[in-house]
Amino acid sequence: QVQLVESGGGLVQPGGSLRLSCAASGIISAFYVMKWYRQAPGKQREWVALIYTNGNTNYVDSVKGRFTISRDNAKNTVYLQMNSLEPEDTAVYYCNALWKPQDYWGQGTQVTVSS
Numbered sequence: 028q029v030q031l032v033e034s035g036g037g038l039v040q041p042g043g044s045l046r047l048s049c050a051a052s053g054i055i056s057a058f059y060v061m062k063w064y065r066q067a068p069g070k071q072r073e074w075v076a077l078i079y080t081n082g083n084t085n086y087v088d089s090v091k092g093r094f095t096i097s098r099d100n101a102k103n104t105v106y107l108q109m110n111s112l113e114p115e116d117t118a119v120y121y122c123n124a125l126w127k128p129q130d131y132w133g134q135g136t137q138v139t140v141s142s
Contacts, residue, residue, distance in 0.1 A: 029053035029131050031122045036136030039112055043140070047107040049122030049133060057100040059126045063107045065118035065138075072121070076107060089115075112140045 035047040049061070060079055066072040076086045076096040084096050095108040105122060117140050122133040 029124075031124060031131055031133035033120065033122050033133045033136040036120060036138045038139045038141065040142050041113060041140055043112050044108070044110045045112065045138060047109065047120055047122075047136060047138070049105045049107075051103045051105075051124060054103075054124060054129075054131065056098065056103050056105065056124060059124040059129075061096075061098060061105040062123040062125065063096060063105075064121045064123060065116075066121070066135075067115075067118040070118075075120070078105065109138070112138075114140045116140050 030052045032050045033047060035045055037045060039045055060077055062077040063075045064072050065075050074087060075090055076094055078084050078096045078098050086094060093111045098105045117138060119135040119137050121135045124131045
């Protein structure tokens with residue numbers, strides 16, 4: 028049974044930082060493109076960041092320079108370091124593992140940026 032379990036969300040003030048984790052089980056995440064998505068209230072889910080199996084990364088423009096995605100294959104875990112958080116970053120953040128046609132999702136973790 029494949030599971031992706033996100034953790035690390037919470038309430039943070041503007042300008043603060045959080046680190047999200049996505050722990051995979053039932054798959055070897057090193058073989059997958061790992062992605063983070065987010066969905067804000069009343070909005071569609073949007074892609075935020077991805078990391079390829081070779082370690083290359085890519086980000087949506089709105090988080091470039093503030094967010095960093097990384098992976099620890101030994102721990103079967105992917106991270107999203109989020110710095111300089113803004114109220115617009117408030118959303119449920121989801122982890123995704125993709126190795127076509129396999130496509131797995133976590134249950135999400137809430138991130139709220141508010142003073």
